[in-house]
Amino acid sequence: MWPDTVEEADALSGPRGELAARTVAMPADTNPSGEIFGGWIMSQMDSAGMMTATRHAQGRVTTVAVTNMAFHCPVKVGDVVCCYTDLARVGRTSATFHIEVWVLRGSRGTRCKVTSAEFTFVALDAEGRPRPFVPAAEATA
DSSP, X not given: OOOSSHHHHHHHHOOOSEEEEEEEOXXXXXXXXXXXXXXXXXXXXHHHHHHXXXXXXXXXXXXXXXXXXXXXXXXXXXXXXXXXXEEEEEOSSXXXXXXXXXXXXXXXXXXXXXXXXXXXXXXXXXXXXXXXXOOHHHHTO
């Protein structure tokens, strides 16, 4: 049977990219409704993206833009939050990564796509100025 929605299609295909970070959602990360803050999720995505971008750029990076973010389902205390990163495009001094967050409910079992977004990172030199973003694969070729 064909999926009826984007969410159903995502659930069938699974996460896009490499697992870059994984953590457990804790009570300290909740909002007044008892669900995990969206800002906490965004922070996890930024950290995962930064680690991946740093490796690709072979040096320091900074986040300059986040686009196309939408939340599909809530995150609950005890969920295992998994961030996946996928290099989408490389510019002269920047790179954009597609980042998805999936959770495992109750630390295992049902998997749910929480959100995705495009994060753009700029490579920085020792003085904090933009420098060419040369992906690691190109630098060794």
